[in-house]
Amino acid sequence: MAIQSIRKSAWSRKAMGTAVTVMAALCGAGAAQAQETFKVGIVSFLSGQAAESFGIPAVNGAKVLVDAFNKGAAPAPYNKTGFGGMKIEAVYVDENGGATKQVQELRNLYDREKVDAVVGYVGSGDCLAVAPVAEEMKKFLILYDCGTPRIFEDGKYNYVFRTASHAAMDNVALARYLKAKDIKVGTFNMINQDYAWGQDSKKDFVWSMEKLYPNAKAGEDQLPKFGAGQYGTEISALMSKQADITHSSLWGGDLQAFILQAGPRGLFKRSQVILSAGDHVLPGLGEKMPDGVILGARGAYGLMAPKSALNDWWWDLYSKAHNVYPVQAPYRMVQSLLGLKLAVEKAMAANGGKKPNAEQLAAALRNSEWDSPAGKVRMNLGGGHQATQETAIGRTRYDAAKKMVVLDDIMRFPAECVNPPANMKSEDWIKAGFAGAKGCP
Secondary structure (H helix, E strand, O other): OHHHHHHHHHHHHHHHHHHHHHHHHHHHHHHHHHOOEEEEEEEEOOOOOOHHHHHHHHHHHHHHHHHHHHHOOOOOOOOOOOEOOEEEEEEEEEOOOOHHHHHHHHHHHHHOOOOOEEEEOOOHHHHHHHHHHHHHHOOOEEEOOOOOOHHHHOOOOOOEEEOOOOOHHHHHHHHHHHHHOOOOOOEEEEEOOOOHHHHHHHHHHHHHHHHHOOOOEEEEEEOOOOOOOOOHHHHHHHHHOOOOEEEEOOOHHHHHHHHHHHOOOOHHHHOEEEEOEOHHHHHHHHHHOOOOOEEEEOOOOHHHOOOOHHHHHHHHHHHHHHOOOOOHHHHHHHHHHHHHHHHHHHHHHOOOOOOOOHHHHHHHHOOOEEEEOOEEEEEEEOOOOEEEOOEEEEEEEEEOOOOEEEEEEEEEEOHHHHOOOOOOOHHHHHHOOOOOOOOOO
């Protein structure tokens, strides 16, 4: 009896030890699951001519938003902590250096950093280079900016998305604004950068003018290289040929330099200057920005954002963190990360709460829509991989009392007015006279 009692006692201790071990393992697994992270690579210009007014503000926007997500401090439906309970870990990469460098950086993010997704790219040339690489690697990629329509009009992707409208919208809206405001245009000059973004922007604007101002004649067509910085020759050429308007899609440091060089020479007084993507230089230029310039922001961003509780929250979050209001680049970044968050959480809900893979993320984002500080974003072009959204155009005026540039005469254009339908390329749509456009002012 004593021996049997001892054996039972020994067995009980052994069973208890095993149970404790199992429970510890389970608790450890639960803790590991609770601490699971979602790693995202964020790529934008951190150096070079595009950094100060574009790339760094975009990254600043990402940082304050990721911090708010991780604290569970964003408004509904974005109020779950992190991405569905997973802590977000961001890896920031400089886009400066050219397309070849960016392809290698993208591979490093996926292979070495083991990121779950990449959100990035401003330059159209960079987007054209990295998109096929992500597709080849079967890795999830969101293009948060870049403008060329060629990404999804000339290519088909499963893993690549762009969560903002392409550049056709910008130039169609500019031409429509001129027409709606009854601005006389008999002649027009142009200055655009000599790469995909500038070339596409110029073509879209010329084709739009052919439809809305069929008698207007194109004059000077300047195509300086990206990052040129000095525009004395181009400004002389533009001023030597009188034109009612001067169109430009210059951006970043190039646009700042052009304005600072062309202003004192009187170009803005001789011709109505219109800028397709000009809002992001306004805080930096201040009173040096000429009055009366017609410009867009590549969406209803910054001073042209629609009134909403979500926009109020975002405006305050960014402004308090950086002592300046958010412009185009951080708005585009935030709408990408909001879309990614909802896609991750949708995929998790369909996957038993597990972290989604690239295929599951793609399925969740494809053909989706969500609210952003700039209004509704709809993934309805490019087989559900390319977004459309509304946009706005306004006129600059320096307000001495506020010590800032403000925008007057703002006109809004619904997405259906300034974006092509799903079954047409931008070029064909514009040349067909904006077939099927709806809600145009």
